[in-house]
Amino acid sequence: MLKLKSPVIKIALTHLFSKKRQTIVAMLGVTFGIAMFIFQAGLMSGFQSTFIDQTINTTANIRIYNEAEKNRPSILSKTNATNNKWIVVNNQKPKDELPKIRNGLQIMQLLEKDPEVAGASPFLGAQAIFKLGIAEVAGKISGVDIVREDLLFGVNQYMTAGNMLKLQTISNGIILGEGLAGQLGAQMNDNVNVTSPLGVTLEMKIVGINRTGITEVDNRRAYINLRNAQRLLQVDGSYITDINIKLKNIDKAGELAKLYQKKFGFRAMDWREANANIFGVFKIQNMVTYLVITSILVVSGFGIFNILMMIIYEKMPDIAILKSIGYKDKDIRSIFLIESLIIGFFGGLIGLLLGGLLQKIVGSIKMDIKGFVSMEYMHFNSSPLFFIFAFCFGMIVTAVAGYLPARKASKVDPIDIIRSK
Helix, strand or coil: CHHHHEEEEEHHHHHHHHHHHHHHHHHHHHHHHHHHHHHHHHHHHHHHHHHHHHHHCCCCEEECCCCCCCCCCCHHHHCCCCCCCCCCCCCCCCCCCCCCCHHHHHHHHHHCCCEEEEEEEEEEEEEEEEECEEEEEEEEEEEHHHHHHHHHHHHHEEEEEEEHHHHHHHHCEEEEHHHHHHCCCCCCCEEECCCCCCCEEEEEEEEECHHHHHHHHHEEEEEEEEHHHHHCCCCCCCCCEEEEEEECCHHHCCCCCCCCHHCCCEEEHHHHHHCHHHHHHHHHHHHHHHHHHHHHHHHHHHHHHHHHCCCCCCCCCHHHHHHHHHCHHHHHHHHHHHHCCCCCCHHHHHHHHHHHHHHHHHHHCEEEECCCCCCEEECCCCCCHHHHHHCCCCCCCCHHHHHHHHHHHCCCCHHHCCCCH
């Protein structure tokens, strides 16, 4: 049987080269299927990785805050009403509740002693109106200890102008997000009026402009020091609304958030829960991408199936001759299975090269994209796993597509063929 292996491969190659056009078409189906898989999977995965990296770098792994009570008990529910007694309460006004974290600074000190915590930073956030000349923009003030904030989130690396430390040295300093500065038409050293929901207005001097790459953040956020935020909201020096936490191991965020919520009695939200809607969109994107690519490869499989079936019908006399001179069913089956695997192998290799080349070309084109995140260039995930998976999946599809025609060819009766001639 060993001496038949070389003739089997030679016969398979002869069939493929005798129908060059059909062979190339079948090969291109596999090539484009694998290339599109590598391109789209790399694009989706690269975008998602970029978003996750920027989210991890610029936002808290765990945020502790005082969540407002949504289902307040009615006054009526606290009375001893009976079936024979009516009680009417008009215009029940809910109790004013401040979002302050009680003993927040003490909680932060405890967190900093936790071996799982890389750092913690106090935060006081509120809505505000920013005004410069005739331009008015709604945004958010972020009252922070800028040195702690930088240790946790690398504020300094995202500065496009100015110096973040001036937020400490200039009493009325403010750092604007790049998008917010653009909407105001603001430049360095301009004075901008900041008005809180209480109507308190402070004139702030722009000491820096910050660009994180997360569009929503850059378009709305402004850093000021914690004391100025407390002045805007007319609260005392211990008043904070959030404690932002960075962990040594981000994978423990969900577990530790539950622990801190139970321990301190305030809402603790991990970064995955905070971005649950976006991760839901990512899941849909991935599902659609894999469905499209699978469809392309399956269609190319049908192309291989059709081409091999055509070859079988055209080569019926050859099959009869091969069987009559001693080739067995498994040899005939091997011939056509080898043909499909050759198509899949070389089509797959070209597809891998084309997919990698497309990633390089598109990744080098300046896009200046604005979306969930801002990117000048498309980021691709060129993980070897994508290439291995795409090639293996393409080979499986072509093997399955070639097996059925090969099986049919092996069952051909040479006597019936000769009689039909």
